[in-house]
Structures are given as structure tokens and as C-alpha cells.
Amino acid sequence: MSAFISLKDVSVSFPIYGAGAASLKKTLAASVTGGRFGKETGVTVVQALSNLNIELKAGDRLGLVGHNGAGKSTLLRTLAGVYEPTAGQFRRQGSVTSLIDPALGIEADATGMENIMLRGLVMGLSKREIDRKTPDIVEFSGLGQYIDMPVRTYSTGMMMRLAFSISTSVNADILLMDEWLSVGDAEFTEKAELRMREVVAGSGILVLASHSPKLIEKECNKVIHLSHGKIVGATDVPEEIPAFMEAAGIVVAA
Amino acid sequence: MSQVHSNLHRSAWSDWWEGTRRTDIWWTLAWFDIVLRYRRSMLGPLWLTLSMGAMIGGMGPLYASLFGTELSKFFPHLALGIIFWGFLSGTVTDSCNSFVNAAHYLRQGYFPITLFVWRTLARNVIQFAHHIVLYIPVALWAHISLSWDALLVFPAFLLMIVNAHALGLWLGLICTRYRDVTQIVTSIMQMLMFLTPVFWLPENLPGRAQYILWNPLAQMLDLLRTPLMGGEASLHSWLGILGWTVVNIVVCALLFRKYRRRVVYWL
Numbered sequence: 001m002s003a004f005i006s007l008k009d010v011s012v013s014f015p016i017y018g019a020g021a022a023s024l025k026k027t028l029a030a031s032v033t034g035g036r037f038g039k040e041t042g043v044t045v046v047q048a049l050s051n052l053n054i055e056l057k058a059g060d061r062l063g064l065v066g067h068n069g070a071g072k073s074t075l076l077r078t079l080a081g082v083y084e085p086t087a088g089q090f091r092r093q094g095s096v097t098s099l100i101d102p103a104l105g106i107e108a109d110a111t112g113m114e115n116i117m118l119r120g121l122v123m124g125l126s127k128r129e130i131d132r133k134t135p136d137i138v139e140f141s142g143l144g145q146y147i148d149m150p151v152r153t154y155s156t157g158m159m160m161r162l163a164f165s166i167s168t169s170v171n172a173d174i175l176l177m178d179e180w181l182s183v184g185d186a187e188f189t190e191k192a193e194l195r196m197r198e199v200v201a202g203s204g205i206l207v208l209a210s211h212s213p214k215l216i217e218k219e220c221n222k223v224i225h226l227s228h229g230k231i232v233g234a235t236d237v238p239e240e241i242p243a244f245m246e247a248a249g250i251v252v253a254a
Numbered sequence: 255m256s257q258v259h260s261n262l263h264r265s266a267w268s269d270w271w272e273g274t275r276r277t278d279i280w281w282t283l284a285w286f287d288i289v290l291r292y293r294r295s296m297l298g299p300l301w302l303t304l305s306m307g308a309m310i311g312g313m314g315p316l317y318a319s320l321f322g323t324e325l326s327k328f329f330p331h332l333a334l335g336i337i338f339w340g341f342l343s344g345t346v347t348d349s350c351n352s353f354v355n356a357a358h359y360l361r362q363g364y365f366p367i368t369l370f371v372w373r374t375l376a377r378n379v380i381q382f383a384h385h386i387v388l389y390i391p392v393a394l395w396a397h398i399s400l401s402w403d404a405l406l407v408f409p410a411f412l413l414m415i416v417n418a419h420a421l422g423l424w425l426g427l428i429c430t431r432y433r434d435v436t437q438i439v440t441s442i443m444q445m446l447m448f449l450t451p452v453f454w455l456p457e458n459l460p461g462r463a464q465y466i467l468w469n470p471l472a473q474m475l476d477l478l479r480t481p482l483m484g485g486e487a488s489l490h491s492w493l494g495i496l497g498w499t500v501v502n503i504v505v506c507a508l509l510f511r512k513y514r515r516r517v518v519y520w521l
Contacts, residue, residue: 014519015519017520023432023433023434024432024434024435024438025434028434077361077362080362080363080364081363081364082360082361082362082363082364082518083518083519084515096363098360098363100363101358101361101362107286107290109290109293109294110286110290114286117282118282118286121278121282121283122279122359122365123280127277127278160323161385
């Protein structure tokens with residue numbers, strides 16, 4: 001049973017509730033007064049993703065590029081199962097580790113150790129498995145004695161290291177990442193990239209959203225360029241990726 | 255959450271079960287909610303017991319003399335009234351925010367929403383456990399004698415859990431979509447606190463006002479409190495609560511089935 005991801009004509013649209021539409025009182029008032037007093041109850045619909053067609057099989061490492069607000073994070077969340085597509089067909093096979101929000105489940109007042117337990121549980125591990133993995137997690141994070149301190153005393157980088165260590169302690173068939181690796185220092189970024197490759201290994205799928213052309217060129221064998229929720233360019237020839245990135249207007253910041 | 259199988263489109267029933275069976279997750283989250291809230295305080299969660307103890311100890315003698323009732327009869331009634339009302343009202347108002355407070359979980363991965371309904375309920379049960387111990391000295395002081403009928407409090411408690419979960423689920427859904435319903439619920443609960451025999455004795459109610467006792471919270475309170483005071487809850491209360499349980503479960507099933515996947519769009 002190998003991993004695969006398949007999106008056929010997938011669209012995701014969001015209802016955006018203005019302050020009025022989230023109020024029962026205003027909605028009732030609007031229905032009673034024929035909409036005259038209910039202008040703020042209008043629900044705007046935002047088309048976040050439109051007609052996406054993507055096929056990924058085991059071993060694929062997909063890079064997602066695009067401007068801010070293009071829909072990269074929304075696509076990652078759809079792949080993670082957070083948003084059910086409002087149209088189209090989405091099929092996915094394999095266990096998923098999502099590193100979209102590294103601060104997920106992190107409780108600021110709890111210690112690093114307690115957060116390992118919390119996050120591990122939320123990831124679907126049993127208490128025994130978490131206890132077994134804890135020494136490796138602590139070692140990989142490089143936090144040393146800070147692991148017993150409350151997480152609110154950590155710097156952002158330290159918190160990312162902890163979150164990354166916990167999340168990647170499990171081998172996943174599908175790894176979803178929203179770029180934030182740049183927060184770690186150079187030494188950790190190297191370790192993280194190695195770990196990332198291990199986790200996905202030969203039989204996994206990686207989907208990585210990034211603004212960094214170097215990272216994409218290094219890690220990915222396919223790239224998709226998103227703009228305003230649509231795919232405006234794609235390539236699955238690894239050699240063509242640098243040229244594709246340049247044509248897409250994604251250049252290394254000088 | 256890492257998924258072992260690839261079934262994306264779980265049926266409503268298996269979605270509900272998936273959240274319910276992970277007791278390790280929601281129980282741990284509930285405990286952490288409490289432990290972390292009191293982490294930097296002097297006495298920790300013991301404050302839960304002390305603050306409730308102060309309220310009961312202060313109100314008991316005062317209200318007994320205000321109502322002109324004997325303290326030994328009134329004190330257990332008041333203590334259990336405040337303790338159980340604290341649990342009922344706390345659970346209802348907390349449930350409004352079950353999903354809103356779990357937004358960062360729900361927005362990152364697929365989480366069965368029932369997980370967070372159980373977490374809220376478990377947290378309130380833990381707080382309740384810190385409060386119910388206060389009844390023991392009160393019962394001893396008032397020389398309450400319990401018969402075997404007292405065991406009926408357990409099925410009553412079970413019924414309460416079922417109702418609290420179902421109510422928490424559909425109320426949580428509504429309150430996530432319409433944010434002002436939370437305020438409405440809080441106001442209603444405040445009003446009901448006085449309309450329900452939490453502080454006052456139901457036997458002091460004049461005959462023509464008996465219908466006030468028909469509210470489901472009053473009936474629930476009767477089922478829970480009376481056995482612990484050595485009495486027997488009325489059949490009227492049992493039937494009433496069983497009826498409300500059915501209504502609750504039906505409403506919950508309908509709303510859950512329709513909106514369980516839309517909640518994340520409302521956050």
C-alpha cells in the first residue's frame with residue numbers, strides 16, 4: 001500500500017463572515033426587516049483554490065511556490081484534511097504528518113517535556129511510544145536543560161526546534177511543510193533537512209511550500225506555481241526547475 | 255493527527271467514535287487545562303476546593319436563617335445544590351467555546367470534533383471532583399443517613415454525562431457559527447440559577463408555581479441531589495430527564511451529521 005495523493009478539479013471556497021453575520025441577532029433582524037438592516041450579515045465567499053489537478057505518487061517531492069495569499073497554505077491544509085473540498089475529488093493514501101503550524105498544541109506554560117507528551121498524543125502516538133521516543137527527541141532538538149523549562153521561556157527558534165523534533169520523530173508517508181525552516185540557525189537547518197529526507201525516505205511524499213528557490217531546487221523533483229488559487233505553471237522535470245523558478249519570477253533575494 | 259488508514263470520508267458515526275475513543279488525548283488535555291491554569295499559584299488546583307468551600311460555608315448559615323429553615327436540613331441541600339449547579343452550569347457555558355478554543359488544532363490537521371467536546375466535559379468533571387469532596391463533612395455534620403437508594407445517583411450521573419455530551423456538541427456547533435449565542439446562554443443560565451431550586455427548598459414553593467420545577471435542570475438536580483440526601487427522586491424527574499435525553503440526542507445527531515465538517519470554516 002504505497003502513498004499517493006490525487007486531486008481532480010478540486011476547489012475550496014471560504015465563507016467569510018463579517019462581524020454581522022456571526023451574530024444571531026443581526027441575522028434574525030435582517031430576515032425580519034427584509035435585508036434592509038442586514039447589510040453586514042452578507043456572507044462573502046472567497047474562492048481560495050480553483051480546479052486543481054495534482055497527482056503525486058510515492059517518492060514525489062512537490063514544491064509549492066507563489067505569491068503571498070496564492071493558496072499554498074490552503075492547499076496544504078486541504079491535503080491534511082482540515083478543509084473538505086467544496087468541489088472535485090480528493091483521494092489520499094498514507095499517514096500524514098503536517099508541519100504547517102509548528103506551534104500546534106504547544107502550551108506556553110508547560111515544560112518542553114510536557115509538550116512532547118502533548119504533541120505526541122495529538123499526533124496519534126500512545127503514551128508508551130512517546131516515552132520511548134522522548135530521549136531521541138530531546139537529543140535532536142539540542143535544547144539540553146531547557147527541556148524542563150516552561151516553553152514560554154524559549155526563543156522562537158528554540159520552539160521551532162522542539163516542534164520540528166517532535167513532529168519528525170514519526171516516519172510519515174506524507175509530510176506537509178509550510179516554510180519556516182529558515183527560523184532555525186544554520187546548524188539546525190542542516191540537521192532538519194537531513195531529517196526531512198529521512199522521514200520521507202524512498203516511499204513517502206513531501207509537499208513543501210516555500211519562497212526559497214534554493215530549498216525547492218535542493219529538495220523537490222516537481223514544482224507547482226500557484227497564483228490566486230489557480231495553478232499557473234507546473235513542471236515535473238527536476239532539471240528544468242531552476243529555469244522554471246526564474247520564469248515564474250521567483251529569484252534569490254540578493 | 256497521523257491517520258493510520260486513508261479513509262477521508264468517515265461516516266458520521268465513525269467520526270464520532272474516533273474522537274471518543276482517544277481518551278488518552280482528551281483526558282490529558284483536560285488535566286493540562288487545569289494544571290496549567292494553577293501552575294504559578296500557591297496552592298494549585300486546591301484552590302478549586304477552597305473557593306467552593308468558602309462559598310458553601312458562607313452561604314449556608316446565612317440563607318438558612320433568611321429562609322427560616324433548620325440548618326441541619328438546609329445545609330446539605332444547599333451544598334449539593336451549589337456543587338451540582340456549578341457543574342451543570344459550568345459545563346453548559348464552557349461547551350459553547352469547545353471548538354473556538356481548539357481553533358489552532360482544528361486548523362492544522364484533521365481532528366474529530368468530538369475530541370474537544372469530551373475534553374471540555376472531562377475538565378468540568380475534574381473540577382466537580384474537587385468540589386464534591388466538600389459534601390462529605392457536610393453530610394457527616396448533618397447526620398445524613400443513606401439507604402441503598404443512594405446508589406441511584408450513579409445512573410443519574412451517567413444520564414447527566416450523556417446529556418452534557420450531546421448538548422455540548424450541538425451547542426458548541428451553534429455557538430461557533432453564531433458567536434453571540436454564548437452570551438445568550440450565559441444569561442439564561444444566570445436566570446435559571448434562581449428559578450431552579452439550587453438555594454431554595456422546592457417544598458417551600460406554593461402549589462400554583464409547581465411548573466417551575468419542570469425545567470430539565472431542576473429535574474436533573476433532583477435526580478442527583480435527592481439520593482445523596484437519603485431521599486428518593488420523584489418519578490416525574492426520571493421521566494422528564496429521559497424525555498430530554500432523547501430530544502438532546504436527536505438534535506445532536508442531526509446537527510453533527512450536517513455540520514461536522516463545516517465547523518472549521520466557521521473558526
